[in-house]
Amino acid sequence: MTQLMLHSLLPVLIVAFGIVLSLLLIAWRRSQKLILIFTITIFSVALLASFSLFVDLADAVQVTTLVKVDSYGLFAFMLVLVASIAVSVLSSMWLTHTTEVHDEFFVLLQLVVLGAGILVISDHYASLFLGFELLSIALVGLVGYSRDSEFSVETSFKYLVLSACASSFMLLGIAFIYSYSGSLSFSTEQLMFDNMSDLSILVRNYGHGDVLFYRVGFLLFMVGIAFKLSLAPFHLWTPDVYQGAPTPVTLLLATVSKIAIFIVLMKCWFSQAIFVDTKSSDENMLFLMSIFAIASMLIGNALALKQQNIKRLLAYSSIAHMGYLLIVLIVISPQSVALAWQSALFYLTAYVLASISIFMTVQLTQYHHNKSELNVDDWQGMFWQNPSLAVLIIVAILSLAGIPLTMGFIGKFYLLNVAVQAQQWWLISALIIGSGIGLFYYLRIIFVLFTIVNEKNIAKELIPVSLTLSPAVNFSVMIVIILSVLLGIFPDLLGNLLVTVN
Numbered sequence: 001m002t003q004l005m006l007h008s009l010l011p012v013l014i015v016a017f018g019i020v021l022s023l024l025l026i027a028w029r030r031s032q033k034l035i036l037i038f039t040i041t042i043f044s045v046a047l048l049a050s051f052s053l054f055v056d057l058a059d060a061v062q063v064t065t066l067v068k069v070d071s072y073g074l075f076a077f078m079l080v081l082v083a084s085i086a087v088s089v090l091s092s093m094w095l096t097h098t099t100e101v102h103d104e105f106f107v108l109l110q111l112v113v114l115g116a117g118i119l120v121i122s123d124h125y126a127s128l129f130l131g132f133e134l135l136s137i138a139l140v141g142l143v144g145y146s147r148d149s150e151f152s153v154e155t156s157f158k159y160l161v162l163s164a165c166a167s168s169f170m171l172l173g174i175a176f177i178y179s180y181s182g183s184l185s186f187s188t189e190q191l192m193f194d195n196m197s198d199l200s201i202l203v204r205n206y207g208h209g210d211v212l213f214y215r216v217g218f219l220l221f222m223v224g225i226a227f228k229l230s231l232a233p234f235h236l237w238t239p240d241v242y243q244g245a246p247t248p249v250t251l252l253l254a255t256v257s258k259i260a261i262f263i264v265l266m267k268c269w270f271s272q273a274i275f276v277d278t279k280s281s282d283e284n285m286l287f288l289m290s291i292f293a294i295a296s297m298l299i300g301n302a303l304a305l306k307q308q309n310i311k312r313l314l315a316y317s318s319i320a321h322m323g324y325l326l327i328v329l330i331v332i333s334p335q336s337v338a339l340a341w342q343s344a345l346f347y348l349t350a351y352v353l354a355s356i357s358i359f360m361t362v363q364l365t366q367y368h369h370n371k372s373e374l375n376v377d378d379w380q381g382m383f384w385q386n387p388s389l390a391v392l393i394i395v396a397i398l399s400l401a402g403i404p405l406t407m408g409f410i411g412k413f414y415l416l417n418v419a420v421q422a423q424q425w426w427l428i429s430a431l432i433i434g435s436g437i438g439l440f441y442y443l444r445i446i447f448v449l450f451t452i453v454n455e456k457n458i459a460k461e462l463i464p465v466s467l468t469l470s471p472a473v474n475f476s477v478m479i480v481i482i483l484s485v486l487l488g489i490f491p492d493l494l495g496n497l498l499v500t501v502n
Contacts, residue, residue, distance in 0.1 A: 008061040008069035011050040011077055012117040018042035019110045026103045036092045039106040040085055043113065047081040050074050065185055068123035071501040072341055076120045076263040079352050083255035084113045086356045089476070090248040090363045105145055111138035112252060116260035125174045125184040128264055132170070132224070135257060136163045142252065143245045155244030162227060162237050170224025176217025186271035218285060221268075222292075228261040229322045230315070232295040239307075242315035243373070247366060250311055251359040254318055255352050262325060266344060269329050270337050289329055293427055296323025297434035304441050308375045310362055313441060314355075317400060320434055321351055327415045327431065330422050339421070342498040343414035349494060350399055350407035353484050357396035360480070361389050364473070376448055383449045388477050390449045395484045401442040402435050406488040410495075 006013075018038075025038060053074055060070035087109065095102045115135030122128040140163065144156025178184055223234065230238040242250050300319030307313040325347060328340040365382075366374050383390035399408035412435065419428045487494055 004061060005063045008053065008057070008063055009067070009121075010053065011046045011074070011081075012114065012121065014046040014049055015042060015110060015114045015117055018046075019107065019114060022103075022107050022110060026107070030103055032092070032095060032102055035103045035106045036088060039110060040088050042110065043081050043085050043088065047078060047085075050078045050081065054078065062123070063121075066124040066127035067118075067121050068186075069121050072267075072345070073120040073263065075345055075498075075501060076259055076348070077117055079259050079348060080113060080116045080120070080256050083251070083259070083352050083356065084109065086360070087248045087252045087256070090251065090360060091246075093363055094246055094248055102145075105142070108138045108141045108145075109252070111135075112142070112256060116256050119260040119264045122264050122267065123186050125177070125186075125268075128268070129167075129171065129174065131260070131264070132228075133167060135260060136167065136228075139163075139249075139253065139257065142249045143241060145249065146246045149244065149246070151240075151244030155241050158237055159241050166224040166227035166234075169220045173217045173220030173222070173224070176213045176220065178217075180211070180214035180217065186268055215285065219288070222288075225261060225265050226292060229258060229265075230296075230319045231292050231322055231326070232299040232319060235296070235300070235319045238319060239303075239312040239315040242311045242318075243309060247311075247359055247363045250314075251355060254314065254355045254359070258318070258322065259348055259352070262322070262344070262348070266329065266341065270340075286330060289326060290424065290427060293323045293326035293330075294430040296320060296326070297430045298323075298437075301434045301437040301441075305437065307441070308377070310358075310374050310376060310378075313376070314358065317438070317441075320438060321400070323434070324412065324415055324431060327419050327424070327427050330424050330427065331418065336418065336421055339414075340418055341501065342495070343411070343418050345498055345501065346407075346414055346491075346494060347411035349487075350411045353407065353480065353487075354396040354399045357392050357480050357484065360477070361393050364389065376445055379445070379448050380451045381449070384452065388474060388481075392477050392481055393449060394446055395481055397442050397445055399484060399488065401439055405485075407484060407491065408488075410488065410491040 022035060022038060022042075025035060053069075054071060057069070057071055057074065060068055062068050088106065091105060091109070095105060112135055115131045115133075115138060118127060118131030118134065122131060140156055140160045143159050144152045146152050149155075174184065225231075226234040227237075242253065245253065296319050300316045300321075300323060304313050304316035304320070307316060325344060328344045331337060331340050362374055365378060379393070382393070395406070399406040402408045402412040412431070415431065416428060419431070
C-alpha cells in the first residue's frame, strides 16, 4: 500500500483509531463530559482531514479492490461528520438529564460514523455489506438506548427485525448478481458492461436465465437499500422508529444513515451501464426505480398531512425527500452522471442543514416543555417568545418545502434539470404534485409559530415556554441560519465547488 493510498484513507482511519482510543478512555475513566469532548474532537479532526484531502485530490484513488476514494465520497463523508457533530452536541443535552454515565452511547455513535465512512468509499459489494451492517447494528443499540422511554423496546426490536430482513434480502441479491457477473467489484462490472453495447448482446452471451438472475438479484438488493432509505412501500417502520428513538438518534437516522446509503447506491447504480446508457438500458429496472420514486413522493407527503406529532411528520417528510432524490438515478447517458452527482450532493447538503435546524429546535423545546412527545401545537406563538429559534425553524421549513431563495429550492431545481434532460415527465409531475401537497403541512407549522396564544382560552400545557438559550446555543443557531440563508441566496458558493467534484 502506497503513501497516497494511506493518505486517502486518513479520514476513515482517524475515526477507526478514535474508537479504539475511546474504549481505552472509558476503561481509564468514565466521564460523559470527557467522552463527549473526545468524540467531537475525533469528528472535527476527521472533518479537517477530509476537507484537506478533498481540496488536494485530483483523481480517484483505488486503494484496494474493496475501496475507492473519490471526491464524491469525501464530500458525502464531510456531510456525515457535520451531522454527527450536531448529533453529539444534542446528545449531550439529552444525556445530561439522566443519572447514568453514558459513555457507550458515544462509542456507538462513532461506530455509526465509521460504517457510514466505509459505505461512501465502497467500490465492492463486500465492503458495502460490511459498512451496511456496522451502521445498522450500532443504530439498533442507539434507537433503543433510552430504556425509560415508553416505546424504547418496541422501537429497537422493530428496527432490529426489519433491518435483519433487509440485510438478508440484500445479501441474497448480491449472490444473484455475483452468479451473473462473476465479480463483486463495481469497477469490474463497469468494464464488463462497457464491452457490450446493448441488452441483446448480454442475453446472447449469458443467456436469458442469467440475465433474469441479475435482474432478480438487483431487485433484492434494492429491497435492502429501500428499507434504509425509507422508500415506499418499505417505509412503514419509519414513523414509529422516528417517534420512539431519542431525538439525537432520530437526527442520526435522518441524516447520516440516509447520506451513506444513498451515496453507495449511486456508486453501485452508475457502475451498471445497463441503467445509464440508452443503448443498453434495462427499461424494466428503470421503470421499477421510477415507481419507487413516484410512490415515495406521493405517499410520504400524503401521509404527513394529518400528522400532529413533529417526529412522525418529519419521518413522512423524509420518505418524500428520498423519493425526490431518486430522480438523479434516471439519467439517459453517461454524460449526465456528473450532473446527477452534483444535484444529489447539493440536495443532500440542503436536507442535512434543514434537518439539523429542526431537530435542534425539537431537542430544546422537548426539554423546556418536559415532554417526551412534541406536537406541532407545542410551538404555538414561539416567534413572539423565542424569535431566534422560530427563524431557525422557518428557514428550515421553507428549505424543505422548496420555496425560492432557499437551498431546498435550488436543490429541487437541480433535480428538475436532471429529470427534464432524461425526459421523465411522470417524475416531474410527481415532484410538482408532491411538493404542492407538502406546502400544506410545512406552512401549517409556520402559521403555528406566529399564532398569538390567549392564555385564558387555551390549555396550560399549550402555553409556549420562553427558552433561555446559552450563548453557545445562540451562536450555533445563528451560524446555521446564516449558512442556510447564504447558500440559498448565493447557491454558486456551493455549486461551483461541486462542479469540480469527480
